[in-house]
Amino acid sequence: MTRGEGAADGRLDVRLDGHVAVVTLDRPEKRNALTLPMVAALREVTARLQAESAVRVVVLTGAGDKAFCAGGDLRTMIPVALDAGRDTLNPDPTERFLSGITKPVVAAVRGACFGAGLELLLGTDLRVAGSDARFGLPEAALGMIPGDGTHIRLPQQVPMAVAKSMLLRGEVLDAQRAVEVGLVNEVAAPEDVLDVAMSIAAELAAKGPIALQTSKEIVTRTTESAADFALEHALNGRVLSSQDAREGVAAFLEKRDPQFRGH
Ligand SMILES: CCCCCCCCCCCCC[C@H](O)CC(=O)SCCNC(=O)CCNC(=O)[C@H](O)C(C)(C)COP(=O)(O)OP(=O)(O)OC[C@H]1O[C@@H](n2cnc3c(N)ncnc32)[C@H](O)[C@@H]1OP(=O)(O)O
Numbered sequence: 001m002t003r004g005e006g007a008a009d010g011r012l013d014v015r016l017d018g019h020v021a022v023v024t025l026d027r028p029e030k031r032n033a034l035t036l037p038m039v040a041a042l043r044e045v046t047a048r049l050q051a052e053s054a055v056r057v058v059v060l061t062g063a064g065d066k067a068f069c070a071g072g073d074l075r076t077m078i079p080v081a082l083d084a085g086r087d088t089l090n091p092d093p094t095e096r097f098l099s100g101i102t103k104p105v106v107a108a109v110r111g112a113c114f115g116a117g118l119e120l121l122l123g124t125d126l127r128v129a130g131s132d133a134r135f136g137l138p139e140a141a142l143g144m145i146p147g148d149g150t151h152i153r154l155p156q157q158v159p160m161a162v163a164k165s166m167l168l169r170g171e172v173l174d175a176q177r178a179v180e181v182g183l184v185n186e187v188a189a190p191e192d193v194l195d196v197a198m199s200i201a202a203e204l205a206a207k208g209p210i211a212l213q214t215s216k217e218i219v220t221r222t223t224e225s226a227a228d229f230a231l232e233h234a235l236n237g238r239v240l241s242s243q244d245a246r247e248g249v250a251a252f253l254e255k256r257d258p259q260f261r262g263h
Contacts, residue, residue, distance in 0.1 A: 071115025
């Protein structure tokens with residue numbers, strides 16, 4: 001298994017190392033910002049890896065040394081969501097990142113993990129962060145809110161005070177703070193992050209695959225309610241249809257401060 005089908009404006013790279021599949025968001029020139037084709041590729045690749053019996057563990061990382069993922073692409077993907085609605089991003093309101101895979105996913109994070117990048121991270125199981133990693137949800141400054149289960153998963157994974165500060169204030173956590181609050185499992189030197197993640201993956205790959213997948217599924221099914229995700233998806237529609245969301249994205253792209261008007 002080698003490079004996955006590349007998307008026109010970004011690609012996922014998928015390589016198999018024993019029982020470990022390494023998935024790389026491969027758009028470093030744009031800090032691995034997610035495009036619609038990349039999201040479609042991610043959906044297809046995770047379904048394929050879930051079905052592939054040789055694959056026991058997945059490692060998810062970003063290409064380059066500047067970012068794991070800078071979020072949804074503000075030039076291509078986000079305007080589509082603003083114009084055509086959130087269903088264009090995920091037609092199934094209960095879908096969230098990595099909800100289609102019960103095999104353990106280990107994240108290897110270097111640099112920026114922002115917006116949809118953090119949403120994606122919240123769907124992983126174990127996380128290794130480089131000392132240069134930083135984690136944030138800049139959506140509020142853009143007049144938007146995160147989706148894909150963030151409002152359910154984040155407060156389950158970090159203290160509520162930290163979750164609210166990230167959601168409302170846009171607080172950015174550095175790697176040390178991320179490990180203190182439980183968002184990541186360990187911090188490593190940036191150049192060692194992938195090796196540490198691969199070592200954890202190899203450890204998991206040597207355990208009983210049925211046991212690991214069952215444990216993960218029990219945790220997911222007892223903590224993630226489809227109704228909650230559908231609620232987040234529905235209320236996000238209120239935000240995406242606002243003028244403020246359009247103003248926030250335009251301001252970012254025009255490199256100016258947004259003028260929000262509350263509608
Ligand atoms: C598989 C199942 C899926 C189920 C669900 C699917 C749902 C669909 C996906 C979710 C939809 C998105 C929802 C999300 O809540 C909304 C967002 O994520 S909004 C985006 C939030 N992110 C940001 O605001 C970060 C913006 N970027 C930065 O702050 C900085 O770029 C950085 C990341 C800190 C990196 O800084 P630097 O290293 O200094 O690099 P530069 O700033 O110079 O950038 C280099 C280059 O990259 C371009 N770029 C960076 N980020 C983005 C981006 N988010 N979108 C588009 N382009 C980006 C930047 O413009 C530069 O390009 P250049 O100017 O050189 O052409």
